[in-house]
Amino acid sequence: DGMAIAFMSDRAGAFNIWVTSPSGGAATAPTSGQGIDVGPVWSPDGSQLTFSSTRNGIGNALFVMHADGTDVRELPTPGMNVGSGQWSPDGTRIAMVCNSGTAHICLINADGAGLVDVSMVSPSPRPPVDLSPTWSP
Secondary structure, X not given: OOOOEEEEEOOOOOOEEEEXXXXXXXXXXXXXXXXXXXXXXXXXXXXXXXXXXXOOOOOOEEEEXXXXXXXXXXXXXXXXXXXXXXXXXXXXXXXXXXXXXXXEEEEEEOOOOOOEEOOOOOOOOOOOOOOOXXXXX
16 A cells, blocks of 8 residues: 555664554664664655654754655754654645754755744743644645
């Protein structure tokens, strides 16, 4: 049926992204050993995954890759990303939590261009913490 399930696991010693069939069987790991990879989210067409990783050495950042683990690329995000990316229903944009002193919601095009902060407000008296973006269908 072409469907797959992505998940994070430490079954190989460190947390990586794994993919398996809904009918069970052997899982494969499109990521391995380059940091802690967590929070996989499928693109609407199932061809790509976003995930958060420490592989860049400066905290969690958001990455996109093809489902087979090829073409892994870091999306340019301000500060430290603290959550997985959520694909827009049409697969063109990704909503995510950005952190540059406080957590807020950013959007970026799936190709890594066009970063926009959509929830940042004035920091007085205290900046809000914005988390868990999700798209309406």
